[in-house]
Amino acid sequence: MKTADLKKIRKSMEKELDAKRYEHTLGVAYTAAALAMCNDVDPVKAETAGLLHDCAKCFSDDKKISVCRKNNMEINSVESRNPYLLHAKAGYCIAKNKFDIEDQDILNAILNHTTGRPGMSTLEKIIYIADYIEPSRKQAPNLSEVRKLAFQNLDQALLKILTDILSYLESGGGEIDPLTKETYDYYADLLAKC
Ligand code: FE
Ligand code: FE
Numbered sequence: 001m002k003t004a005d006l007k008k009i010r011k012s013m014e015k016e017l018d019a020k021r022y023e024h025t026l027g028v029a030y031t032a033a034a035l036a037m038c039n040d041v042d043p044v045k046a047e048t049a050g051l052l053h054d055c056a057k058c059f060s061d062d063k064k065i066s067v068c069r070k071n072n073m074e075i076n077s078v079e080s081r082n083p084y085l086l087h088a089k090a091g092y093c094i095a096k097n098k099f100d101i102e103d104q105d106i107l108n109a110i111l112n113h114t115t116g117r118p119g120m121s122t123l124e125k126i127i128y129i130a131d132y133i134e135p136s137r138k139q140a141p142n143l144s145e146v147r148k149l150a151f152q153n154l155d156q157a158l159l160k161i162l163t164d165i166l167s168y169l170e171s172g173g174g175e176i177d178p179l180t181k182e183t184y185d186y187y188a189d190l191l192a193k194c
Helices: 003-016 019-038 043-052 061-070 077-081 083-097 104-111 122-133 143-150 154-173 178-192
Strands: none
Touching (some): 003 019, 019 043, 043 122, 077 083, 083 104, 122 143, 122 154, 143 154, 154 178
């Protein structure tokens, strides 16, 4: 990963995304780089994944679906009812094919940033968490607590975010992707053993 690549990616994102989403994207990239420094992860990799994590977010639903179909990505029933969820899978395909990202850890961080997954790598956790805590986010519950926790313990921050997301979805905020619940169960179990 060279620094020149980051500049190119940043420029493309500025063109591709709307202003609010671009600001969010920069926030995720910087926050991810800072979290990477705390956790012995390459900050350039983290910044790259942060810049690209929502690269398909501004596609139309039809385009998200067609990119996934073309690349043989499975579309589950929750995703077909809520196509916005597919921006992670479509983003993975675009990062790989259009931006020539070969690093599987970066690709996985993009792919899993909406639901998480059991057994996430450190980089995947960093992107998931940075997406939730970046400076332009204002609405999440317990945000200042989660922000502080993120720089102390990634797993605890992850579990807190998953807990808050599930309680929001369960109280009528939206449909729960089974993978979000699986991820919660995995980390709740893991941390209970510590
Ligand atoms: Fe996203
Ligand atoms: Fe995002």
